[in-house]
Amino acid sequence: MSGHLRPAARRVPARTWFDLATVLVALILYSIAWPTLFVTHEVSPVLAPLVSALAVFPILLVRVNPALGWAISAGSALLISLGVAPSAGNDLPFEVVHVIVLFVLLFAVALRSPVPIIVVAWLAQSMLFATTMPGADTGPVWGWVIGFGALALFGYLVRTVLASRRRLEQQEEVTELERARRAILEEKARIARDLHDVVAHHMSMVVVQAQTAPYRIADLEPAARAEFESIGATARTALNEIRGLLGVLRSDGQLPEHAPQPRAADIPALCASAQRAGLPVEWTVTGELDAVPESTGLVVYRVVQESMANAARHAPGAPVHVAIAVGPALVTVGVRNGAADTVPRPGPGGGHGIEGMRTRVGAVGGELTAGGLPDGGFEVSARLPIPRG
16 A cells, blocks of 8 residues: 555645645744743733734745745744833843744745845845844944845845746756657658658659650550550659658658649549549549538548549459548548459458558548448548538
8 A cells, every 4th residue: 555655645646745835934933922922022812822922823824825925934034023012131022933834935025026026025124124123223224224134135046046946947848749740740751751752762763764665666556655654644643752751751751842742632633643544433522522621622632532542452453433522611532342253352441551541531520430341332421511701
């Protein structure tokens, strides 16, 4: 059980421990001030608890509001010096405990309060002691002014040192965050270089081979020529997207201006490109694709793109139908493919493509479902809200 209590004790804030210590000190001082008040002053037993409380309990405000605590303590000291007579043989206008509390509160004011309040507390306390303490008629005022001024100045210097340390710690935290951020950027740059060296190079070779094939191969049929053109166009599109990704990795997350993201209006061109590449795809669009915002349109584009890629990969030769409906507040997307004769259809959750689409759709507040059909096909459907304005 003790092993479970120790971590809980460590989680107690330091200010809580300070407040508990302050209460304990106040109770100790009060237990001293009440009995000794009858020795130092002529006061009735009825007023003794109140006078002792005015002398001690303002110290409870030392952390919360030291200026208010000092004002209460100084005001009560003035009232006690005027209304309560010292006993025979005692020259102090108020108790020693009260003097200690005034010293502590003045020091706390110098630590926590604005400079004008520090100056007012310093001068007021100096005048209070200069006019009420023994020898006020003949003693110089400047002694109290210099003494309390030194106390206030020392508190202000401690305050300045603590503030400088806090600023230094904050600066060290910022430096550490900047160092971590720089390490992340360096890692992103390394990934970008690797992608460029591996993927972009091979994609460029695919584009070059597809574009030069009609000139290198004699007597090429028109269908094959169109096939090479489709391969080249698809490879160029993929290469542009890879360059856009590299730009993001190299520019601290900022989208490069020369690599615009696909929009919902680009989906017909995407379907036509897939159709030229040999995918038997048909598409229907209801509503205006240009009305879809860029963020939602990018998600719709990626869902259609990934769904057609999955259909081509797992059900080659099966017909694919893409249906998009744009409403005033909702975009619905459906991509359905038939069953393949030789390749088994993918089961739900097999691979990361569907999870990636679900993550994209969820990021814009939509929902995505994917699963097999009774005839052996597969369907992906998504509902994405259109933000107002």
